[in-house]
Each structure stands twice: as structure tokens, then as C-alpha cells.
Amino acid sequence: MKLGELSRISTVRLLPVYGILFVLWSVLLIGWVQYDTKRYLSGVVDEILRQRMHYLSNIDRDHLPEVIAQTGALDLRVLQGLFDQQGRKIAGNIERIPEGVLIDGVVHSLPGGAQQMGAKEPVRARGLAKGIGNGEVLILARATSVVDQVNSIIYRSLFWGLTLTIIPGLIGGLWLARGPLRRIRAIESAAQPIMRGDLHQRLPMSGRRDELDMLAGIVNSMLDEIERLMSEVKxxxxxxxxxxxxxxxxxxxxxxxxxxxxxxxxxxxxxxxxxxxxxxxxxxxxxxxxxxxxxxMHRRAGFTEVRLASTLDHVREIYTPLAEDKHIAFTFEIAPDVPTVRGDPNLLLEAVSNIVDNAIKFTPANGSIRLRLIKDADAGARIDVIDSGPGIQNSEREAVLQRFYRGTCSNKDVSGSGLGLSIVAAIVKLHGFRLQIVDHPGGGAWLSLLCGPNAGQLRSAS
Amino acid sequence: MARVLIIEDDRVTADEICAELQRYGLDTEWVGDGATGLERARGGFYDAITLDRMLPGMDGLTVVTRLREYGVQTPVLMISALSDADERVRGLRAGGDDYLTKPFNPDEMAARIEVLLRRHAGASRPMMLRVGDLQLDLIDRTAKRGDTLLDLLPTEFRLLEFLMRHSGRVLTRTMIFEAVWGYHFDPGTNVIEVHIGRLRRKLDPPEREPLIHTVRGVGYVLEAR
Missing domain, CATH: 1.10.287 (Helix Hairpins)
Structure with missing residues (x-):
């Protein structure tokens, strides 16, 4: 199955749209989860900071450094610092007053982070600062690393979640699309004989009653009606x-x-x-x-392997006297290694007879007719009947195969029903062979009967 | 006088067959359904039977099959509206001797009955055929008109053999094509005419009494008149 072909299937075409919608929705969902989690975790941190501040605010100033040292040892995650008017540290485990801190008693995110004593650099943190009189400032901070970690866990799970969903999703989608495509294929191959005129054929149904079955059902009922009408007309x-x-x-x-x-x-x-x-x-x-x-007639079990050489032998035997009577040179070539074909020997003889009969009718006296059997690369075997008559005009080639048509340059003296080539066409169709009409470069008509299992499907070379 | 049993449900067709056969000097008897036909054919002494393929009740195929099972060897000409080649084969396999498609040319029908009567009468197939001063030796495969040896192509020999075996009987073009070439289709405008013409040129030189006669609109007959 080719990729280009797959890409045209509606299921496959819907895949990217579906994929994009899926990604958007996942991002939205995870984004909301992340936002909410972050808000909650920040709330928890803020609450801890606020409670600690409340506690420390109620401590007597003289005992404050001592209490700060004690509580600092109690919970290492909360940084605390007492700074004097000049910003010098009096107590606590914060290296220095964090940059850009607002001394308003409300928890903020610290733009410059907070640096623990002994740490090389500040870490992202939330904190609050409160003046406690005499220009002294009490600062509490807590690293937001938990929030950040939770964030990164959420981002990672979003990434893996999407990757692990979208890739198998795409593969699965393509795989699923093959199912309907395979059925379309089956329908296509079932439709081939119908398009060639075999109205007895029907499209296959899977029995699943899905949309393809519905469509096949509609086409089949149409075919029933067409077949009925055709058979009525016929x-x-x-x-x-x-x-x-x-x-x-x-x-x-x-x-x-x-x-x-x-x-x-x-x-x-x-x-x-x-x-x-x-x-x-x-x-x-x-x-x-x-x-x-x-x-x-349908293709039947009655078909046998036919040696076309012997068919042509019979045709020669039957028609040589007719050609001779008209002083037409009737020549005969048979290639040695032509394969046999499956068919009805009587009908094939009838077909070749009709073509030769026509050739004799339309070739003027002292003309020539060549009957030739050769191996054909595509079809298997090919019978050529080449005459030196007036030929068949390009525009008339389709028409001569229709009932009752006789060429415009038909001689009134030439008898016949005008049905000979229609009979040939019907026999050719029954066998799945092909009749090809071209002009011979040397003038005259050149009819080829392409005989072989695939001849009917071959594209016209002319 | 030869007697022919006509098993045919259509009155008009039956009348037509009777009239035509009577014209050929044959005695005819008509029945309208298969069961009665079978009964008559078993009991009566008929020289030939025309049997419609499609009959009410017992159809033609059954009639001919039963007839052969009872050991009745009377030649049967099957007449049918079904012209399919398979139908023909089925009819002949069941025991029919010849097969004719409806609507038929009465001459053609009569000619076929005559041939059946003749074949039945002279069951032995002689290896030397003679008509007037014409001789056909089927062992040596030679043909002579008087003392002159005729130079015949294989097809012409087969054609002459067929005409001589049924000499004095009118043979239609279709009958000739079927018997000599073994195919059942319309061979086109004048295939048989041309073949007969060639045979005639070899057989009937200007100084001799002609043996092949054209029956206009019907066919040919070979006889010394």
C-alpha cells in the first residue's frame, strides 16, 4: 500500500486534525492542573510563612534572636533573618536582605531569590518582610523548589503523555485506515467486471452494516434496477x-x-x-x-485450452476458395511458439471467420489479405488480419462494432447484415479478449484479436 | 410410405411440419404432448420423429431419453426455440439425432428428416459410393468421374462424400456446413456456394451431364438426372 494513497483516505486525512485537537486539549488540561497545583502549593508555603511571622511578631524583641535560632533549627526549609536599620544581620540563617523585597508584611515572590547562609547563590523563593520597630526588619523566606519540582513533573508527564499517545495514535490510525482501504480495494476489483459490462456482478458486503456496506448496498440496488431495465430492453x-x-x-x-x-x-x-x-x-x-x-453467455466451465493455430487452419480451409475466387492473395503466417488460450474453440473460429469474411468482402479484386498468429508480449497470443481494402476510418472504429453499422464507404454490392463485427465483439467480450482496429501503414484495415487472460484489461495501444 | 411422428404442442407449427413433410410424400401423425408422444413412439412403427424441446408436462429431453432407454432407435429430430450451443449438445447427448432451431425453414426441416430416414434405412456405411458415373472410394480416398480421376482437396473430398451419402436429397447450406466442417454458426455470405462451385468445376466438366444441382433458395442436391 503506497503512502500517497494512504494519505488520501479520509480517516488518514482526519488524523492530523484530530492530533492537533488532542494536543491542544491536553495542554489546556495539564496547564490548568499545573496552575491550580502551583497556586495551592504557593498557598501552603505562604500560610507557613504567615504563621511563622505571626508567631515571631509576638515574641519579645530581646528574646527574638534566640527564638529565631531555635525555630531555624526546627524547620530548615524556612529561612529567617533579623536585620538592623543598616541592613546588617542580627540573627537568622539568611545571608543578606533579599533584593527587591517589600517590607509590607505580605507574602511575595522574591524577585532576586533568597540566599541561605553558607550557600553560594540565592534560590527562587517566596518571602515576606515586616518592620518590627527601630528600623529593624524581620524577613522570612521559603524556597519554592517544591512548587518548581511539581511543575517540572507536570511538564514531563505532559510531554511523555503526548508522545506516548500521539505516536501510537498515528500508527493505530494508519493501521485502522487500512481496513476500509482494503475493502474499497475489494469493491474496486468487484466493480471491474461491472464496468466492462457484466451486470450480474455485485459489490461485496462485509455484513458489518457500516457505512461502506450501506454504500455497497445502494450501488447493488442500483445495479439490480439497471440489470432489470437492460434485460427488459434486451x-x-x-x-x-x-x-x-x-x-x-x-x-x-x-x-x-x-x-x-x-x-x-x-x-x-x-x-x-x-x-x-x-x-x-x-x-x-x-x-x-x-x-x-x-x-x-457467461464464462463457463466449457472453456478449454484452444490451439489458435488449428483454429486458423480451419479458417484458411474455409475461406481460401473465397479469396481465390476474388483473386485475393490470402497469406498465412503462424509463429511456432504461441501459447494456447482458454476459450470456446467454436466461438473463436466464428470470430476469426467473421473478421476474415469481412476482409474478403471489403478487399477489392487482386488485393491481399494476411492472416497471422503471433506471440504477444502482453496478451499472450495475437491474431492479425491485415487487408488491402479501403481501411476503417478512425471515427468509425467504435461504430463498426455496433449493431447494424456498415462503413460509409460500404459498397452497396457488398452484401451482409452489418452484424459480423458485432458478433466478433460479443465473442471477444465473452472471452475477456480484445479487438483492436488500426490502419495498416501500407493502407487497408488491420484487425488484431488479442487473446489471453489479461487482454481485456490492456490499454489500447492505438 | 415412411411415417413420421410429430410431437409438437403448437398447433400452427405442427400443421406447418405436417404440410411440408406430406409434400415430400411422407405420412405424418401429430400428438400435442410429451407423454402421449412417448407412448405412441414406443408402440407405433415410425420411421422418424420430430420432437419439440419444450412441451407441457414431459419435456422433449425426457421423451428422447426414455425412448432410448426403452431401446427404440427411431431417428429423432429435436426442434427447439433454444439455439444455445449447450442446448444442442444436451439434445444430441440425450439421444436426439439432429437438432433444429425454431423458427425453421420448412425446407430445411424436411431435408433433415429425409437425411435421417436415409441414414436409418441404410445403417451400413458403404466404403464405395456411386452416383451415376461418379465413384468415391473411401478406402483409397479417390474419386472418379467415368474413367477420369478427380484431383480433390481434403475439404472437397469430405464435401463430396456428404453429398453422395445423401444423393437425391436436398441439403441446405447449414446442413452442409455442419456436416463437413462441424461448426454451428452462419459461415457468412457465400462460403458454401464457393466451395460447391469449386467442387462443381472439378466434378462437372462442360461435356458431362451435371451431377450437382442447385435448388434455389434451399440448397443443393447431387443426383444423376
Missing amino acids: GVCDSIAHDLRTPLTRLRSQLHRMHREANDGAHAGVVEQAILDVDSLLDRFRALLRISELED
């Missing part, structure tokens, strides 16, 4: 052809009887012409019903 055509054949056959036998009984020469000629006309009508109906019959 049924109408077929029954017209069928119903008309019976009275036509009767008409023909009546004409035939008349012809047998008519002694009058002039009338005999008219009746004869009428019989020929009825015959050509019947031929057309026969061909029409034949096409319809071929279109109804």
Missing part, C-alpha cells in the same frame, strides 16, 4: 426479432411455393428477388439473436 429487442422471424419464415416458404409453381418467367424473377430479401432479413434477425445469445 427482452423486447429479442422478442421482436424472435416474433418477426416466425412470420418471415412462413412468408419465405409461401414465396418459395409460389416460385415453384410459377411458370411465368417475369413473375418468377420478382418472387426470387423477394425470397432473397426475406433471406437477408432472416439473416439479420439470426445475427441479432446470436449476439444477444452471446451477450447472455
